[in-house]
Amino acid sequence: MSQDLKTMDRSDLKILHKDHAGYIVEDSKGNRQSIVEIETFAQDASEIFGSHVTSFQNMISGHINGLLLHQHSDELDLLSHAQATSAALKGIAPQDPIEGMLAAQMVAVYKASMECLRRGMQSNQTSEISHFNLKQANKFMHTFALLLESLDKKRGKKISEQKVTVKHVHIHQGAQAVIGSLNQQVNPE
Numbered sequence: 802m803s804q805d806l807k808t809m810d811r812s813d814l815k816i817l818h819k820d821h822a823g824y825i826v827e828d829s830k831g832n833r834q835s836i837v838e839i840e841t842f843a844q845d846a847s848e849i850f851g852s853h854v855t856s857f858q859n860m861i862s863g864h865i866n867g868l869l870l871h872q873h874s875d876e877l878d879l880l881s882h883a884q885a886t887s888a889a890l891k892g893i894a895p896q897d898p899i900e901g902m903l904a905a906q907m908v909a910v911y912k913a914s915m916e917c918l919r920r921g922m923q924s925n926q927t928s929e930i931s932h933f934n935l936k937q938a939n940k941f942m943h944t945f946a947l948l949l950e951s952l953d954k955k956r957g958k959k960i961s962e963q964k965v966t967v968k969h970v971h972i973h974q975g976a977q978a979v980i981g982s983l984n985q986q987v988n989p990e
Contacts, residue, residue, distance in 0.1 A: 815827050815828075846858050848891055848894065849887055849890045849891050849895075849901075850862070850890070850895065850898075850901045851895030851896055851897050851898050851899070851900045851901030851902075851904065852897065852898045852901055854898075857898055857901070861901055861902065861905050864905060864909075865886055865905055865908065865909070866883070868909055868912065869882050869883055869886065886908055889904075889908050889911075890904050890905070890908060893907065893908075893952070896956070899955065900952060900955065900956075903948055903951060903952050903955075904952075906948055907945060907948045907949065907952070910941050910944050910945045910948060911941075911945055913937075913941045914938045914941030914942045914945060915938075917934045917935070917937040917938035917941060918934075918935070918938040920934040921933075921934030921935035921937075921938055922935075
């Protein structure tokens with residue numbers, strides 16, 4: 802949950818670590834959570850989440866923190882990744898809640914692809930496991946490209962068309978060739 806410690810109930814929390822980016826806290830049950838001070842990365846949290854609605858911001862940051870807590874047990878590592886994630890979201894600059902969700906998915910898919918690449922390139926595993934991880938990384942990278950394309954399309958950015966340059970053309974006897982565009986009108990008779 803991304804919020805300032807000043808605005809939340811702290812009676813059950815113990816601060817494990819604090820720096821300029823935020824806090825790592827632990828409740829009485831031993832559950833750890835990173836609390837990123839949004840002001841470190843943006844004056845307005847909507848720059849990171851694409852919405853002024855606190856419950857939406859908490860939902861997105863909760864999903865992201867869940868991913869971070871699953872991967873990182875060291876407090877400093879967790880806080881560093883939370884800071885990097887917030888910076889990535891700010892860099893994507895979501896303009897509305899849909900873009901905020903796309904941005905969160907992009908960050909999650911990017912992290913998953915890099916983790917699969919890391920696992921796939923380890924030398925201490927079988928070629929089948931390595932191949933599986935690299936294949937999964939490729940799927941994640943394809944998903945990332947689709948998310949980026951969706952974001953660009955939503956923002957009205959023109960997706961560049963592929964240009965093909967033909968250097969040699971062979972026309973065999975009896976064949977026809979056309980260079981340029983064809984316009985054909987249909988006669989409505």
